[in-house]
Amino acid sequence: DINTFFYDPASAPGQGWQWEWENDAGTWTAYDMEVAIAIENAHSRQQPCLDLTPLGFCYLIDFQNMTQVNRQSQRCRRLQRRADMAYPLVSGPLPIPKGSATGLGQPCSCQQCMLVLSVKTNTGGAGVQTLGRRSLTMQRPKNSAPIVSKPLTTVCHAPLPPRSSLAGLSRPALQRIAMAQSRALIASGVPTVPVKNLNGSSPVHPALAGITGILMSAAALPVCLTRPPKLVLHPPPVSKSDIKPVPGFGHCCRKTTKKQARKGKTPEEVVKKYLQKVKSPPEEDCTICMEPLGGPSGYKGPGVGPVSRAESVGRLAQCGHQYHFQCLVAMYNNGNKDGSLQCPTCKTIYGVKTGNQPAGKMEYHVIPHSLPGHPDCKTIRIIYNVPPGLQGPEHPNPGKPFTARGFPRHCYLPDSERGRKVLRLLLVAWDRRLIFSVGTSSTTGESDTVIWNEVHHKTEFGSNLTGHGFPDPGHLDNVLEELRAQGIIEDDGLMEK
Secondary structure (H helix, E strand, C coil), X not given: CCCCEEECCCCHHHHCCEXXXXXXXXXXXXXXXXXXXXXXXXXXXXXXXXXXHHHCCCEEEECCCCEEEECCCCCEEEEEEECCCCXXXXXXXXXXXXXXXXCCCCCCCCHHHHHHHHHHHXXXXXXXXXXXXXXXXXXXXXXXXXXXXXXXXXXXXXXXXXXXXXXXXXXXXXXXXXHHHHHHHHHCCCCCEEXXXXXXXXXXXXXXXXXXXXHHHHCCCCCCEECCCCXXXXXXXXXXXXXXXXXXXXXXXXXXXXXXXXXXXXXXXXHHHCEEECCCCCCCECCCCCXXXXXXXXXXXXXXXXXXXXXXXXXXXXXXXXXXXXXXXXHHHCCCCCCCEECCCCCCXXXXXXXXXXXXXXXXXXXXXXXXXXXXXXXXXXXXECCCEECCCCCCCCCCEEECCCCCEEEEEECCHHHHHHHHHHHHHHHCCCCEEEECCCCCCCCCEEEECCCCCXXXXXXXXXXXXXXXCCHHHHHHHHHHHCCCCHHHHCCCC
């Protein structure tokens, strides 16, 4: 393998800085290069701290105290920044071995290039061996012109140990080394070549990687083979002792039952409660039946009785939109008939809106992990569980079974003051049966199934590949706006303790 790396002179390796953490033996261990580059970049920007979660490590770097904090165990270790690098730094043209087809320049004296020379010597220059136990040979056609490459001034370093020490490493260890090198190259600005995995989730095939590397090296181009980012739906395993109640909440579970039949006011009485009389209707159409307000309602269905001329048109008290009284009664009868009314024009809600969410359970607690974009707090995990059942009178097909796919569903919020505010309002929405509904899934097309009800949740913990994860700076504001559209305002959350 040819594993020579080129870094920007302004990066940590380019400037000769090395970051280390103190191990249990009291000695110092160097960070992987891609981690060290990230730490140095944050340090140079004078950030107070750095969350290593995006790099796959559950640690927080505190520059003020020069410590590394484990987010799971809260264990604190010292760290230091050293200027004496353990490997050489070489500036100049790309290393080209002696006797090569180009005949340009002198070979680099860094550790990795010396390793390449030794490998070529052992194989008689016939080919380059790979860690995949294969031999690749690249021959030049007869009478072909030699390949000439332009020298590239850069900084080279070789953090890998000699080939003899790599022989005893396991396949996962070699994969980690390869991924660390790729991240370091990407961080330093080296152009990348996306390579699709040949067999799904495993690393790029060694032969394909070797061929690509040889072809790019022949053109004097640095190359980095990358894999698609990994979807991280769930946090690392958490023990029961690490799960804590959400601060300020005296409970950790909420259940809903089947909708109870409401007794009392008739539909006409409910609608009249939110209307003002209109003596002289304007010369415009009712936006429900599309008939002139000055004439009779266009609705001719059952459930609506006759009304007097004086009550034929009403104005909604808050928004001022005007409709036929019989049209509003018909609209109310086609809804949940829960005592609330929503203006069909501006969506203003009158009364307390409820939905048709089936019976289920909502759990919530704090886990000792941080979400990407929220390094200064832990995470609120919400677990929704709704079982399948029979549809009730408030559902699209009463008496017909409905399915409940993907439950329990895990969702996440930052355990911050604003995150806890959102949780309080989600509890209000849960009690009002507004989190889920029964209908047709927009993703699978399945009908008569439990679906989300226009209040977006984050179901990815450590990534944001589908748009349902973190980081997402506007997520909490968006959820508050969606809850407001359901008639849930911040004052409603004050009742949740």
